[in-house]
Amino acid sequence: QVQLVESGGGLVQPGGSLSLSCAASGFTLDDYAIGWFRRAPGKVRGVVSYDTSRNGSVYLINSVKGRFTVSIDNAKNTVYLQMNTLQPEDTAVYYCAAVPYGGTTYYWSQYEYDYWGQGTQVTVSS
Numbered sequence: 001q002v003q004l005v006e007s008g009g010g011l012v013q014p015g016g017s018l019s020l021s022c023a024a025s026g027f028t029l030d031d032y033a034i035g036w037f038r039r040a041p042g043k044v045r046g047v048v049s050y051d052t053s054r055n056g057s058v059y060l061i062n063s064v065k066g067r068f069t070v071s072i073d074n075a076k077n078t079v080y081l082q083m084n085t086l087q088p089e090d091t092a093v094y095y096c097a098a099v100p101y102g103g104t105t106y107y108w109s110q111y112e113y114d115y116w117g118q119g120t121q122v123t124v125s126s
Helices: none
Strands: 003-007 010-012 018-025 032-039 046-051 058-060 068-073 078-083 092-100 120-124
Touching: 003 092, 018 032, 018 092, 018 120, 032 068, 046 068, 058 068, 078 092
Parallel strands: 010 120
Antiparallel strands: 003 018, 018 078, 032 046, 032 092, 046 058, 068 078, 092 120
C-alpha cells in the first residue's frame, strides 16, 4: 500500500523549532520528488519547498529561506522538514507530497503530486 505518513507537528513558541517527518511506504522515496505544502488558516494550500532531482537543489519559498531545511534518510525512507525560528505566520497544516522524478516539470504545483500525507498541524503562538 502506497502511503505517506507525517508526524512532528505541534504547538511551539515564536522562535522555536519543529521537525516534521514524512515516512513513505509502498514506494522508494529516493525515486520521487518531494514537495512540502502548507495551508494557513483562511488561505489556500501553497508550496513551501520542492526538489526536482535527488542530487539537485531544494527550492524554498522566500519566507522560509534560511529557517527551513529539507533532508532525506534513505535508510528510513523518510523525508524531514526542519523548521527553525518559527513565526506565527508559519502556523498552518503542513503536508508532504511525492511525484516520480520526470513525472512533471511543475514540481511547485500541488496538482502535480500523486501521493499525499495526511497533514500535520503546526501552531506557532505564545
